[in-house]
Amino acid sequence: xxxxxxxxxxxxxxxxxxxxxxxxxxxxxxxxxxxxxxxxxxxxxxxxxxxxxxxxxxxxxxxxxxxxxxxxxxxxxxxxxxxxxxxxxxxxxxxxxxxxxxxxxxxxxxxxx
Amino acid sequence: xxxxxxxxxxxxxxxxxxxxxxxxxxxxxxxxxxxxxxxxxxxxxxxxxxxxxxxxxxxxxxxxxxxxxxxxxxxxxxxxxxxxxxxxxxxxxxxxxxxxxxxxxxxxxxxx
Numbered sequence: 001x002x003x004x005x006x007x008x009x010x011x012x013x014x015x016x017x018x019x020x021x022x023x024x025x026x027x028x029x030x031x032x033x034x035x036x037x038x039x040x041x042x043x044x045x046x047x048x049x050x051x052x053x054x055x056x057x058x059x060x061x062x063x064x065x066x067x068x069x070x071x072x073x074x075x076x077x078x079x080x081x082x083x084x085x086x087x088x089x090x091x092x093x094x095x096x097x098x099x100x101x102x103x104x105x106x107x108x109x110x111x112x113x
Numbered sequence: 114x115x116x117x118x119x120x121x122x123x124x125x126x127x128x129x130x131x132x133x134x135x136x137x138x139x140x141x142x143x144x145x146x147x148x149x150x151x152x153x154x155x156x157x158x159x160x161x162x163x164x165x166x167x168x169x170x171x172x173x174x175x176x177x178x179x180x181x182x183x184x185x186x187x188x189x190x191x192x193x194x195x196x197x198x199x200x201x202x203x204x205x206x207x208x209x210x211x212x213x214x215x216x217x218x219x220x221x222x223x224x225x
Contacts, residue, residue, distance in 0.1 A: 032212055043117075043204050043216035044156060089156060093212070100146070100158035100169060101214060 002027040004092050006104030014112055019077045021107045023090035026071070030092040033073045034101070035064060038087045048075070080111045115139040117217035119205050125223045126195055134190045134220045136205030145188045146206040146214060147180065149173070156204065162188065163211075195224045 003026040013019050025033075031052035036044035050057045050064045050073065057064050061080075066073040077084055087108050091101040118137045126132050138145050147159040160170045162180055179191045188207075192199055202221050206214040 034213070036216070041218075043119075043218045046213060046215060049213065091156075095212075099211070100161060100171070101148075101156075102158070103156040105155045 002102040004102050004104040006090050010108045012110045013080050021075045023104050024072050025092040029094045031095045032093040034091050035075050036089045082111050085111045119217040119220050123221045129194050132192050134203050136188045137186050138207030142207035142209045144208040144211045147190045148204045149201040151201045197224050200224045
């Protein structure tokens with residue numbers, strides 16, 4: 001089955017710096033890749049996603065890139081702010097109906113003022 | 114903005130007892146999911162539900178688990194005889210077209 005690896009497990013940056021979180025997936029049939037932000041005590045919040053027919057997508061300070069050949073996708077956060085501190089999960093899904101999301105192991109991002 | 118809601122936020126039960134976790138998906142969504150997250154670990158898929166039937170389930174979703182959409186708004190997860198290892202956060206998610214999945218705030222289940 002699909003396996004999603006995520007790195008790093010923790011990431012500390014100074015406010016204003018950029019942060020990059022990387023994921024790799026194993027199943028070449030996966031073609032939808034969302035990113036979720038989970039704040040303490042809350043459910044995962046969808047922040048951005050990308051489909052396999054696109055190499056990059058940007059939404060204000062966050063962007064996601066996808067390399068289907070290498071089976072890599074990454075989340076980029078620019079000009080980080082303390083409120084960006086949370087756990088970020090990547091996920092992968094196959095487009096064969098209502099398929100499950102397979103999540104990565106999560107990255108705890110800490111943005112220090 | 115519409116949200117997925119879940120009740121209760123925290124459920125404490127004794128081993129062997131039955132629990133029902135409740136979810137109200139976003140109103141125009143057609144696909145429903147349950148996931149769980151053991152403390153400090155990643156989110157794991159349990160089951161997906163569409164058109165009043167299970168469409169996929171994981172190995173975790175054994176005979177002790179069941180799901181139901183008893184009316185037009187609620188979606189429930191029942192665990193018949195809870196075990197200590199069922200302690201986790203349980204998240205309901207819904208989707209309008211099986212792609213973007215929106216998660217609820219979760220129910221923390223503690224089995225003692």
